[in-house]
Amino acid sequence: MSADGRIFVKGNEAVSMGAIDAGLKGYFGYPITPQNEIPEYMSLHLPKAGGAFVQAESEMAAINMVLGAAATGARAMTSSSSPGVSLMQESFSYMATSETPCVVVNMMRGGPGLGDINTSQGDYYQATRGGGHGDYRTPVLAPSTCQEAYDLTREAFDIAFRFRTPVMILGDAILGQMKEPITRGVPRPADPAESADWGLSGAKGREQRIFRSLFLAEGVLTAVNQRLRAKFEAMASLARCETFMTEDAELVVVSFGSIARIVKSSIRKLRARGLKVGLLRPITLFPFPAEAVAAVARQGKRLLTIEHNMGQMVDDVRLAVCGIADSAFHGTLSGTIPTPDEYEAAIEAALTGGSK
Amino acid sequence: MSETLAFTRTPSVAETPTHYCPGCQHGVAHRMVAEYLDAENLAEKTIMVTSIGCSVFLYNYLRFDSVEAPHGRAPATATGVKRVSPDKVVFTYQGDGDLASIGMAEIMHAANRGERITVVFVNNTVYGMTGGQMAPTTLVGQKTTTSPAGRCASTEGAPFRMAEIVAGLGGVAFSARVALNNVKHLAQARKAIRRAFEVQLAGQGMGFVELLATCPTNWKMTPVQANEHIEAAIIPTFPLGVFKDIAKNAGAC
Amino acid sequence: MSRIVLDEERCKGCLLCTVVCPKNILRQSSRMNAQGYKVAECAPELAEECTGCTACAQMCPDLAIVVWRTVKAKEASR
Known part of the structure; x- marks a missing residue:
């Protein structure tokens, strides 16, 4: 310690x-x-x-x-x-x-x-x-x-x-x-009180309780x-997320978990080069922080979802911004360990490659 | 002359009539468990783990605190209950499909760990709830809806004798097989149920009691014929007896 | 005289009680209950032979039988 x-x-x-x-x-x-x-x-x-x-x-x-x-x-x-x-x-x-x-x-x-x-x-x-x-x-x-x-x-x-x-x-x-x-x-x-009115303890002086x-x-x-x-x-x-450098961002990456940390590194590198990109990291996946994602889209920022899969959370992102915007997607696959460089390139491509 | 009540419903059995078919001995089996727990004043500290099969609604018939385990997992669920509530009396109530087929791993390991729980195992040699399919305890030659020519030992195996198998595991303090087909056997069953709980209460290990019971509907017999079939065909395959009782094993820890 | 009280609405007519009665005083009646089961009964003409042994009630899977036992005065005083 x-x-x-x-x-x-x-x-x-x-x-x-x-x-x-x-x-x-x-x-x-x-x-x-x-x-x-x-x-x-x-x-x-x-x-x-x-x-x-x-x-x-x-x-x-x-x-x-x-x-x-x-x-x-x-x-x-x-x-x-x-x-x-x-x-x-x-x-x-x-x-x-x-x-x-x-x-x-x-x-x-x-x-x-x-x-x-x-x-x-x-x-x-x-x-x-x-x-x-x-x-x-x-x-x-x-x-x-x-x-x-x-x-x-x-x-x-x-x-x-x-x-x-x-x-x-x-x-x-x-x-x-x-x-x-x-x-x-x-x-x-x-805190025994937190389960006092439903936990099984033997039906003493009360009706039986049943988990069924x-x-x-x-x-x-x-x-x-x-x-x-x-x-x-x-x-x-319960919906909750972290935002990182989204304020002035033109493109916001949506990414979660440890992958979001790699994305954060990529964003720092891109920021150092003057590119206006940020990160929205859902902390709760259910409930999905749809409101926060939609708010970003309403500000006219473009979205890119990055996941280490074939595209799963991107569905929730697209549902959140349905009728307002869309999200591009970049997925790396199981079997590889993604690098900040790869994500940096993907974010830059999304930023400079026009809106999607 | 004075009149006394010689037999009536024990308080832990609910008044609700059961959904069981006529002559099904589940009602006898769980009533005897309740009679023991009431007689020993243990009902108020009992937690029951129910299983999947004909006895799935057991919590409607016995008034104990209850948790319904997924198919086969009752000994694991009971392990969880007992490990965090060692002062409670915990038992599972399982049929042959639940315990000896899908739940074989859970009963073996709970028994081997010596979980301080009681396992009440009702063996009627078929899957009753789903319509009489072959069970792990179906007799060789017994016709079921999935062994229409009779169970073939060389392709479907022979019935598992669970009371003997469980008795062979180190964590088991008591294991017995009893039947419910006559008054003498009911007395043996009562004694075995008592021992199966006593070893739990004494912290000696798992108490296991296998009760041979009828399934007249799926055996395609009248209840009386099915009851006779227990003596004639079931007991010869599943011998009655106490296969382990730690009290009789000198030097047991 | 000991006696049984058979709750005909609980009875499913399985007749397991009839095969364990040591006095053979239980039988199938001609009555159907609401569930459609032909219920068991204690033959009225033999009812006084009941010893209150509880075999029928122990065998009954449906708790349809309550048993009352009467102890004769001289037995009770023994």
């Missing part, structure tokens, strides 16, 4: 520290690269902090252990990477429906399929469209620095309990593996879905 209290940690460790400081009571996970530092950190530190660590037999078991722990009102989480997160999707759907709060970390890796263990943003659709079967959404937070990984993981638990929903931290191999200084906050004291997602009686599922829809709409208040 440095004199100013900062510690030098990997993104995966920052996530783990954020969760423990948020009052984590149960971590359940299964090894997969590039997120193994999370279960490793948890196995050592969570029991000391009064929580339970279990290495599950599979990702399916891990997420369903989270379900059980979370149903008691405990703060619970799992972490994985792309293929493992696919295996958990059934339970995200169950938990969104039964309104079971939890935090899930996806440190994305290259895909599709087994892909590779390098970075990717290929799971944007899966993360922001619910991911599992059925009609639901879960909040998705996309940190781009280790400090933000710590802060957003802490906050993710508050969001999960406020809305009684699974919340995803969508990072990637770069974020998980890079090391940066962070400042840890004060651990949050336990099966509703066969006439009209009941519709009522459940109406309630869920109202909740998903209310989540719009």
Whole structure:
């Protein structure tokens, strides 16, 4: 630890520290690269902090252990990477429906399929469209620095309990593996009140409580879905983004996560050359900060979406500016690690190549 | 002369009639669990993990706090409940398709870890809810909707004997198989259910009880015929007995 | 005399109670309940043979049977 209290940690460790400081009571996970530092950190530190660590037999078991722990009102989480997160999707759907709060970390890796263990943003659709079967959404937070990984993981638990929903931290191999200084906050004291009126504790002096997602009686599922829809709409208040040098920009790049950091480097280089470009970085991917993106478009600035995939978030950007403007797109693909130079060239081409 | 109530519904069983078919012994199985928990004053600290299959609506019939696990995952969900609430009494209630097919990994690992939970496993040798398909416990030769010529051991395998398999794992403190087809067997079942919870309460490991039960509808039998079939055909494949009881193992930790 | 009270609306007519009664006093009645099941009954002419053993109630999957046991005065005082 440095004199100013900062510690030098990997993104995966920052996530783990954020969760423990948020009052984590149960971590359940299964090894997969590039997120193994999370279960490793948890196995050592969570029991000391009064929580339970279990290495599950599979990702399916891990997420369903989270379900059980979370149903008691405990703060619970799992972490994985792309293929493992696919295996958990059934339970995200169950938990969104039964309104079971939890935090899930996806440190994305290259895909599709087994892909590779390098970075990717290929799971944007899966993360922001619910991911599992059925009609639901879960909040998705996309940190781009280790400090933000710590802060957003802490906050993710508050969001999960406020809305009684699974919340995803969508990072990637770069974020998980890079090391940066962070400042840890004060651990949050336990708050039994946050689950007092719904957590399972044994039906003592009250009616039984049931976490369920099966509703066969006439009209009941519709009522459940109406309630869920109202909740998903209310989540719009969470929308958040960072803007960087957008004020006088002629072109604004929309990019998220660790890729947005590379884009930031490119923008600095372009600015040094006198080109007026800026960055809008969505911090919440669901809800998508559509208003902020639309506001940029209304100012007449051109848009370029840069992602490390074939074009997923660009759909949300285009929906946000529909009828006002369009967004160009530049995608780098899983299997390569993008460089500031490549993005610099793409941004410059978009800026000088006329409007799109 | 004085008249006393010799048998009535135990308080943890809801008044709601079940959706089960006539003669289905799920009603007997979960009633006996509730009777034990009520008798021991444990109902108010019990958390039940339900599963997928005919017993999917169990939370409508038993008044315990409940969480519905996805198909096969109940032992994992129960692990999560128990690890953060070690003072609660936690049990899963699962059928043969749920526990011995899709959920085979979860039951094996929860048992091997010695999760302090009780697993109530109802084996009726078919997938009941979906219409009588072949189950992991279907008898060799038994006709089902997906084994119309009868289960063939050389291509579809022989039935899993879960009570014996589970008994072989280190984390298991008690494992037994009982039947629900006559009064004598019901008494054995009651005792086995009690032991399966006692080992949890004592922190000794997993308690596992397999209950052989009828599925008259999918066996295409009357309830009385199905009940006779338990003795004639099911028990010969699935022998009754206690396969492990840690209390009888000297030196067990 | 011990006795059973059979809730005919809960009964699904499975007749498992009839096969475990040690006195063979349970049988299928000719009555249908609202669910359409032909319900079990205790034969009225044999009802007094009921010992209150609870076998029928234990076997019943549907909790349709409540058992009342009467202990004779001299037995009770023993």
